[in-house]
Amino acid sequence: MGIPLAHKDIFCTRGLRTTCGSKMLSNFVSPYDATVVRRLQEAGTVSLGKLNMDEFAMGSSNETSYFGPVRNPWNLGCVPGGSSGGSAAAVAARLIPAATGTDTGGSIRQPAAFCGITGLKPTYGRVSRYGMIAFASSLDQGGPMARSAADCALLMDAMAGHDPLDSTSHPQGGGRFSAALGRSLQGLRVGVPAEFFGAGLDPEVAQTVETAIQWFAAQGAEIHPVHLPHNAHAVSTYYVLAPAEASSNLSRFDGVRYTHRSAAAKDLQELYLQSRYEGFGAEVRRRILVGTYVLSAGYYDAYYRKAQQVRALIREDFRRAFAEVDVIMGPTTPTPAFALGAKSADPVSMYLADIYTIAVNLAGIPALSLPCGFSKEGLPIGLQIMGDYFADELLLGVAAAYQRDTDWHRRAPAWEEQ
């Protein structure tokens, strides 16, 4: 009780500005609290405020925020990851013990890996999306970000559960996550997908993650190779579906009611065009454009419908894999945190930062990232653990077992000395 935390600025907070990192909502004060905010408050936590993020959660480096970038506490010249970059950096810097985040294609796990903290992307439907500003509704899921799996479990005890205000919320979404932490790893079947260790993976990350997996083997876990053949198409599938949903979700930001409204507009058409041009940043505009295109008459079947078919194949990959293993392990990201500005001119290289995290969202399964070592430059490296639907408790238990025996998660950056 009385645990201080802060919310990603995507969660609506009554009486406190909720900007979603955008000029569009730079003066928006929500008349209501998001369900996640309300539940955590009812559980006795104290909110210290709101945390920076990529604009409308669109980004992997927290550089698209209208309010400026967030820096990585381990190296102030590096990005913290995104889109929940403010949450990850604040927890890593020991400003707060825990934060909320959201994950549409890796936005909890990737910044958690870059900042050396633990973050869980729950099973789709376990955490209410009500009051969480939508990016891509079928992929978005709120989750906890904290120093350890045990702390994440405590947050999940309060955050998760059915919400009648969210039709996609699962009737049995709740659980006693913190009660499921003390488990043995004996006989745990761990799948390792070859697809996650191929070209593009930084050798240091590969070696660190493999070492972590060996630790599990040493505790009695069985290591099995698994195959996720359609993972190669995850990024392209995601960049059809997520922009499609976003293009529609962001239509409500139209200059008519609570958003930025252009002062230059002389008629309704200009009100829309100018307000949206001025209110949205370049990355958001790019995704609205792509999303509008893939839903257009004549392109829908080639892009949107095809992407939905590939999404079904990706889901099927995991179904097959989880018939053989209990969890799947691999790297969260192909590299440790990169330098500020390194990828901002090249959207595709930025998108590839999420190559290991996106398939999880497309399938709707849970996954978490936890720190498992450091690069020679002293940047954290994340281990990703994926599970079948409703295996959130298992993932937290497996991660907690690792954290009882390792201290990567206890290491803190000396950012004040930089």
Next chain:
Amino acid sequence: MSMAWEVVIGLEVHVQLNTRSKIFCACSTAFGAEPNAHTCPVCLAMPGSLPVLNAAAVDKAIAFGLAIGAEINHRSIFARKNYFYPDLPKGYQISQYEIPIVGRGYLDVLLPNGEEKRVGITRAHLEEDAGKSLHDAYPGESGIDLNRAGTPLLEIVSEPDMRSAAEAVAYLKKLHALVRYLDISDGNMQEGSFRCDANVSLRRPGAPFGTRAEVKNLNSFRFLEKAISYEMLRQQDILESGGKVVQETRLFDANSGETRSMRSKEEANDYRYFPDPDLLPLQLDAERIEQVRKSLPELPDARKARFMAQYGLPAYDAAVLTAQRELADYYEAVATGQDAKLAANWIMGDLLGALNKAGLEIETCPVPARELQILLARIADQTVSGKIAKEIFEILFHEGGSVDAIIDARGLRQITDNTAIAAMIDEIIAKNPQQAAEYRSGKEKLFGFFIGQVMKVSQGKANPDLVNALLREKLQAPATE
């Protein structure tokens, strides 16, 4: 309209369902509140808000589907129809696109010539209504009222089965009656609870369909008829002068009775429909559908059949009387214990005529069914004649009151006393010896003259049968010296 062209009409009707709360939030659907009084984060499309489907709206859609003999889809999908408009707060309307809740059905429609025609219904789907723009409230600015945003609508799409404006009106009236019967809408056309768009095209009989124009904004039966008639002439002029009808959306102007172009096909929005990821597919099991079926009221066609069987009415009378649930209820109240055919004649003739003349509807009829029933009873028990009854009805309709009080107050009770009538007749014959003599010498037409005289003297109250018999008797008797 030259005989060479055949008009083809299909209608899209938007029916506001009369649920208490909106389709995706708990706000009230009441009409006429202060602007934006009935709004919440969901229907204002505040960031982060999400829709939750109203189960009552679903049940009403199921009821409609069952009533038109349609397949109810056990799994239907909500989709987003994307376009920008200030009264559409989300920037998309939640509707149903690829799989609607109600599949193919039909409606049997009574045409003005007494024939029945089956009009196919392609589909009916659930969607939300938009708000309203207020252009007169503020000088130089427009206001937005989102009270109506999120009101549940059932959009009912017909097949292009109608071949005249009269057929289209007959279909729309039948549909209107049906939604009232089912109690799924108040059907109030002035308030926009029942709105119609018409697709109109011309072709040579037997030829493929011509290019159609869609006429929007038809909120009365008369406007529908006028708009179709106007479109037929407009398209005929174009086709006969060698031109081509443009596929476009047109707006009906009630003041001029004309339609004018709103936007062409090229300017039409690409709505970019896709399944709404905020709502799961709507799954309906057989049990739920069965439950709705059990709660259905007696529907117009069934009631018509019953009226024919139970009251012995001809098909035409039964169809007219069951066209509106309120009218049918009224008829049954009047006909109880009375001559059923006489009751039908009174309601279809005198009552509907008077209502029509006064611009009233059956719901606002000033004569309670109970009073009309008593009036018929007074005819049957010979308290008043049919002729006097018409006078009493006029008084009831325009001044109110009760039948028996009117009869007593105005002394309208029929004279059935033989002696009294005989005395009247004797007096009249005595006063008109010339006519009496002519009648007796064979000028039988004069019988009517004597009837008229008796009725005049009795102020219409003398029992016509008695007058008839006594008069004949007295006139045939030889003249008394």
